[in-house]
Amino acid sequence: MSRSTIHANCLVVGTKGILIRGASGSGKSSLSETLIESAQVRGQFAALVSDDRVQLRVETGRLIAEPPSTLQGLMETRGFGIVQVRHLPKAQVHLIVDLIDLEEMERIPELAVANVMLEGAQLSGIKCPAVAPQSALRLIRWAFKHLFPGSPDYF
Template sequence: MTLVHGTCIAFPLVEEAGVAAAVLLRGLSGIGKSDLALRLIDDGAQLVADDQVDLELTEEGLLASAPQTIRGMLEVRGVGLVHLPVASKAALVAIIDLVGVDTEIERLPEPDEVDIAGTTLPLWKLQPFESSAMAKVGVIVAVAAGRASIEI
């Protein structure tokens, strides 16, 4: 089991290895991981873990879950720690590094990937407060789970 910093969100309508597909949102403290997660949850996604995520490499792929001590808790800035229903585990299909508005993101980026917990996953960069951020996460999940493709 590998513990990583980030927020993991599952998408129940997209399955991978018999469980919901998920993304790991990474970035500096205060960049907007939990805020983007809250908006995705409000749109039908499920919390896996906020702030810390347990990763386990299995024959089916990389499974994400919450450490027991923080299971079901999402920090909502200005509100507090909110207890929410969670996906007990999810298949991690992509990593999204959240960046600030001052970071330029290529319009048509080359595919990138990252080594994490003994495997390699696709990696994207995203500005979390763009009005299209939630839709872009949905597209990333669809592409990473093989439900859509990108023309390069």
């Protein structure tokens, strides 16, 4: 079983894994914290899997994310440093969030939720504005309502 390591964050909200990709400084950690806090305020489970780097592998067609051993339970908070956080050892990824510059965002995309192929696994993905965690949270909320109807209101 091969593994690859990518520059990304992964977290779990309820039973759904979210993989957040974006350039350095695009707000992956801030968005992860925003999503976790929003879910927890609503009484839902949420925890980080990995910050900054994520190891990926495919098991029976499902994409599994886990932290590199050196980063387990650690999160970089820009301007503050490395902090210890509650974390999970691994998660199945259900949604990919790509953080992009606001200028690259389509106002009304043809497909709000697209099919994304990663490591040979077919997943759903959305684009969200970088360094705008509240705007990204709103888009992720709508993606969850679309992809997982009947799920709790996590955000």
